[in-house]
Amino acid sequence: MMEQAVAQQKQSSLGKKVFLIFGLVLLVGWVVVMIVNLQSLESTELEGQKAPEFTMPLFDQFEEKEISLAELRGQVVVINFWASWCVECYKEAALLEQAWKDYKDQGVVFIGVDYLDTEKEALVYMQQYGITYPSGPDLGSKISRDYGITGVPETFFLDKNGNIAHVKIGPVEKAELYDLLDKLVAQGT
Amino acid sequence: MLVKRILIFSSLIIIFLFSVQATLAQEPDYDRVNQIAKNMNCPTCVGVNLADCRTQTCEQWRGQIQDLLAQGYSDQEVLDYFANQYGTQVLLEPPKEGSTLLLWVLPVAALLIGGGWVVYLLRRWKKPVPAAAGGPAAAPAADDYLKQVEKDLEAH
Numbered sequence: 001m002m003e004q005a006v007a008q009q010k011q012s013s014l015g016k017k018v019f020l021i022f023g024l025v026l027l028v029g030w031v032v033v034m035i036v037n038l039q040s041l042e043s044t045e046l047e048g049q050k051a052p053e054f055t056m057p058l059f060d061q062f063e064e065k066e067i068s069l070a071e072l073r074g075q076v077v078v079i080n081f082w083a084s085w086c087v088e089c090y091k092e093a094a095l096l097e098q099a100w101k102d103y104k105d106q107g108v109v110f111i112g113v114d115y116l117d118t119e120k121e122a123l124v125y126m127q128q129y130g131i132t133y134p135s136g137p138d139l140g141s142k143i144s145r146d147y148g149i150t151g152v153p154e155t156f157f158l159d160k161n162g163n164i165a166h167v168k169i170g171p172v173e174k175a176e177l178y179d180l181l182d183k184l185v186a187q188g189t
Numbered sequence: 190m191l192v193k194r195i196l197i198f199s200s201l202i203i204i205f206l207f208s209v210q211a212t213l214a215q216e217p218d219y220d221r222v223n224q225i226a227k228n229m230n231c232p233t234c235v236g237v238n239l240a241d242c243r244t245q246t247c248e249q250w251r252g253q254i255q256d257l258l259a260q261g262y263s264d265q266e267v268l269d270y271f272a273n274q275y276g277t278q279v280l281l282e283p284p285k286e287g288s289t290l291l292l293w294v295l296p297v298a299a300l301l302i303g304g305g306w307v308v309y310l311l312r313r314w315k316k317p318v319p320a321a322a323g324g325p326a327a328a329p330a331a332d333d334y335l336k337q338v339e340k341d342l343e344a345h
Contacts, residue, residue, distance in 0.1 A: 026298060029295055116232040120252075151233075
């Protein structure tokens, strides 16, 4: 009788421990998932770091089918995130095209990453502002995620080594743009 | 002369009816567009359904749905297109895989374990440990003492 009671006691204590361990594992799992999901990368935190690699398909109007960042090493790269529905993007569209024309012979490449946009309207936008530098859709929003953009427009300036030298949130101004490009072009690899 | 006029007029009516039919066939109805849009999120707002959102982005996206339907896409194919183009986060119910799967599994597991714990507690509550055992808190501490008492009793 006495042994039975003690055994019952031990069994209940074991059950309690099992439940507690399960509960704890579950809680830790939950916290990990929440942290992973809530962890958001800020684009400006990438300054000074290696730019995330990507290969992006280009809109049909371009001769090349896709563009790969890895192949542009040794050149200054300007990555501009834009969308046809973005009113602020209109303000810098013509300027970016002009800068591209002014600097393309000095080893500067411009890339337009079209964010959450519909192709029909994107092509109209590009025609409207005469965009001729390589531009394409961000399939699956992967590039935007990797660069941690907070919205559009957002522009990343990469040095010749593929490091992010500067991040501009919002429309870029001419003086700032040309000043940055002059500095990056002057830098060695 | 009259017959000729009637023939021309009839032909015009027939052409008009055919063109109206062709237009209607190409224009998917807005209810279907909205029905699909209800299964998607506004890409630039938080917690707003694509069907209800009035931003330019969502206007364009609904237009895109309409274009895809006109091209013969099924409802599911439209959703797949958007998920592929912009990421699964645009879907109201993203596919249950990766960390999304954990978000589905963990609450269910928590509910099961929590429920099991409650059932376990209730059962214990209904079946109290016999008084002779000295209660749950006392038993482990009095373990050696009880063994000794049992031995003494057997000896007598």
